[in-house]
Amino acid sequence: MVLYNAFAAVIIVAIAYVIGEWISDISKAWIPSVLVTAIIFLIGYWTVFPKTISDDSGLASFASTIGVLMFITHIGTVISLKQLIEQWKTVLICLVGLVGMVILCWFICPLIMDKNLVIAGLPPLTGGIVAALTMQNAATEAGLKEAAVFAIAMYSVQGLAGYPLTAICLHAEGKKLIKEWQSGDLQLTQSEIDKMKTIGLSTIGDDSDIKKIIPKLPDRFNTPVFIIAKVAFSVWISTIVGQLIPQIPTIVWCLIISVILTRLGFLDTSSLTRANTYTIFMFAAMLSVFAGLKDCTPGMLKHLIAPMLVMIIIGVIGMGIAAFVISKILKMDFPLAFANGLTALYGFPCDAIITENTCNSLTKDPDERGYLMSKMFPSMVVGGFVTVTITSVIFAGYFAKLLGGAGGVLF
Numbered sequence: 001m002v003l004y005n006a007f008a009a010v011i012i013v014a015i016a017y018v019i020g021e022w023i024s025d026i027s028k029a030w031i032p033s034v035l036v037t038a039i040i041f042l043i044g045y046w047t048v049f050p051k052t053i054s055d056d057s058g059l060a061s062f063a064s065t066i067g068v069l070m071f072i073t074h075i076g077t078v079i080s081l082k083q084l085i086e087q088w089k090t091v092l093i094c095l096v097g098l099v100g101m102v103i104l105c106w107f108i109c110p111l112i113m114d115k116n117l118v119i120a121g122l123p124p125l126t127g128g129i130v131a132a133l134t135m136q137n138a139a140t141e142a143g144l145k146e147a148a149v150f151a152i153a154m155y156s157v158q159g160l161a162g163y164p165l166t167a168i169c170l171h172a173e174g175k176k177l178i179k180e181w182q183s184g185d186l187q188l189t190q191s192e193i194d195k196m197k198t199i200g201l202s203t204i205g206d207d208s209d210i211k212k213i214i215p216k217l218p219d220r221f222n223t224p225v226f227i228i229a230k231v232a233f234s235v236w237i238s239t240i241v242g243q244l245i246p247q248i249p250t251i252v253w254c255l256i257i258s259v260i261l262t263r264l265g266f267l268d269t270s271s272l273t274r275a276n277t278y279t280i281f282m283f284a285a286m287l288s289v290f291a292g293l294k295d296c297t298p299g300m301l302k303h304l305i306a307p308m309l310v311m312i313i314i315g316v317i318g319m320g321i322a323a324f325v326i327s328k329i330l331k332m333d334f335p336l337a338f339a340n341g342l343t344a345l346y347g348f349p350c351d352a353i354i355t356e357n358t359c360n361s362l363t364k365d366p367d368e369r370g371y372l373m374s375k376m377f378p379s380m381v382v383g384g385f386v387t388v389t390i391t392s393v394i395f396a397g398y399f400a401k402l403l404g405g406a407g408g409v410l411f
Helices: 006-026 033-046 053-057 059-078 081-086 088-111 115-125 129-141 145-182 190-196 224-244 250-264 278-295 298-329 334-345 350-362 366-399
Strands: none
Touching: 006 033, 006 053, 006 278, 006 350, 033 145, 033 278, 033 350, 053 059, 053 278, 059 224, 059 250, 059 278, 088 115, 088 298, 088 334, 088 366, 115 129, 115 145, 115 298, 115 366, 129 145, 129 366, 145 298, 145 334, 145 350, 145 366, 224 250, 250 366, 278 350, 298 334, 334 366, 350 366
């Protein structure tokens, strides 16, 4: 009798995820759920978890084929076009923060560690798996095996630093915003307050006051399956545009096109939530993140832990200094500006989940929660796309050319 099968794999990964949720709730999000689950997966891979557990559950395959892109499209149905336009400060802050991270690491890290490790580790530090795989392949082709391992190890563990730092920043910003709300000085209409309550991944947005070109279907025809079909259509269009304009990743086109189609009225606001499928898509997307930890062995972590810690600490300091300066120029709160930049250490969907968990933990009042979400959620999600999805890929393309060539010239 075989005890381990696909269902056992689903049970194991689900329990790991739920434990993270429970601890986050008990700690009022001071300990982010994604941090707890990441540690469970890391220890699990070192002990009893099969390396293929994500694939065995069937969720990893689902996430890699349609899950992640469908979930990102859902994000576009949550965030309005107006909110995206308003986030130009977030885009600038993230870019400046990443430049600060790269500059400080580039000039200080080579003094205390191998320069090839610096080159291989910087792009993954500024972003996600695409940057890590790009640097791994470049290092392997250059015959730099240790640098290749370092790139993946950096990607695998950097979130362990990013999660708690982001929690601290968002809690500080959230408490300030609650005092701002409770002061009574805000001049908001009841309609604006009600609108803020619908912001979030798992809530259903109110689009009653938005004029759309495409008329809304009656609910009896707009069934959950039809909503999913429309989301899939948006992803399909995004993949085609991504092939025609490969300079911008498909994942970014999913966000852009879904925002446009939602504004036109083709996509429903909060599509996956309306279709009652949000949780499974979110779970699959997160599992694809934790699956990346399977290649981080204890030996790898022990051998490379010192240079990784050095680079992460110096990089975060560089980002913090840059974020502080640009936040003062743009007259934006430093904690939120720093949190926007820190999305580089984990990206989507962790940025959205940490933000929503933090807002839920800071207050149970729906008006206060709505205000917190309206101020923090859009900028955190946009920040994750700017750092991980766009900028890190550009950095990786450039840094890959520097490996094996005496470090190359950056500045």
